[in-house]
Amino acid sequence: MVLIADSGSTKCDWIVYENKEKQPLRIRTKGLNPAILSKKALQKIITENSKLSKHKDKITSVCFFGAGCGTKKNQDKIKHILNAFFENSKSIVREDIMAAVWATTNEPAVVCILGTGSNCCYFDGEKTHSKIPSLGYVVMDEGSGNYFGKRLLRGYFYKKMPKELRLSFGATFNVKEKKVVDKLYKSATPNKYLAEFAKFMFENEEHPYIAKLLAKGMAKFIENHVLQYREELKTVPLHFVGSIAYHGKDVINSELSKKGLLATSFVRRPMENLIHHLREDNFHIEL
Structure with missing residues (x-):
């Protein structure tokens, strides 16, 4: 059996794949980002899932794509946990951008992720190439869920958000000052917390205030990331992956049209396309 995981900071989608005749088993856990979570926290997410535990002795190969897995240190951190839990398997760990690539193309392309965080790379047909480092939600992540979450919170607390939106925002979320501060500065996953506000943006995207916020954020992502690959x-072609x-x-x-560009595809969940490639034998794990 093959186990494939596609993990962001918010959630991790797993599939247990045996062969093309059988439907893959789908499992969802909390996100496993080794750049944010401790080894103990990562282990807990995996070991306490009953479905993963049920099949752990049958798994022979694990392929883990994850946010925060861009460095060897973090790759080794996840790999050690996987190998210890799935004792009969070998595993590889790659950054989440590789799952986005394999979910959209096997030909050269520029591929972007806009989910809880954001990322962009050029795929030459074999390897990915990034022209700028990914410094995460504090410094970068333009166009991501946590990027928009920050701006919604600022708009609310600075009272820049129009009154009707502000009332709706306050009724939808617990925005008591202590709660927000605790989540931002005492939580293990502040980027995940910030991204939770993004749903409000899409529920109100027709409002001029939100429309302007959304357009400005996407323009920043295009300017700072996509145009690195002009x-x-x-x-x-240009592909986008992720819920945002x-x-x-x-x-x-x-916003792309203003730069003379157009996206070729938008994939909400990479895992759906990875399953298709498995069934068509177009996806091979090299351990």
Whole structure:
């Protein structure tokens, strides 16, 4: 059996795949980001899931794609936990951008992730190439769920958000000052907390205030990330992966058009396409 995981900071989608005749088993856990969570916290998420425990002795290969897995140190951190739990398996750990690539193309392309966080790379047909480092939610992550969450909170507390939106926002979320401060500065996953506010944005995307916020955030992502690959984009397609990208695709294409660009595809969940590639034997794990 093969186990494949696609993990962001918020959630992790797993599939247990045996063969093309059988439906893969789908499992969802909390996100496993080794850049944010301790080894103990990561182990707890995996070991306390009954479905993963049930099949752990049958798993022979594990392929883990994850946010925060861009360094060897964090890759080894996840790999050690996986190998200790799935004792009969071998595993590989790659950054989440690789899952986005394999879910969208096997040809050269520029591939972007817009979910809890954001990322962008050029895929040459074999390897990914990033022109700027991913410094996470504090410094970067333009266009992501946590990026928009920050701006919604600022708009609310600075009273820049229009009154009707502010009342709705306050009724939807617990925005008591102590609660917000605790979540931002005492929580293990503040980026996940910030991203939870993004749903409000899409529920109210027709409002001029939200529409402007959304367009500005996507324009920043395009300017700071996508246009790093302007030369490559003269000859290769552009793909977007992730829930924020999927729900914001009209705004993204509108902002891209201002730069003479157009996205080729928007994939909400990479795992669906990875399952398809498994069934078509177009996806091979090299351990």
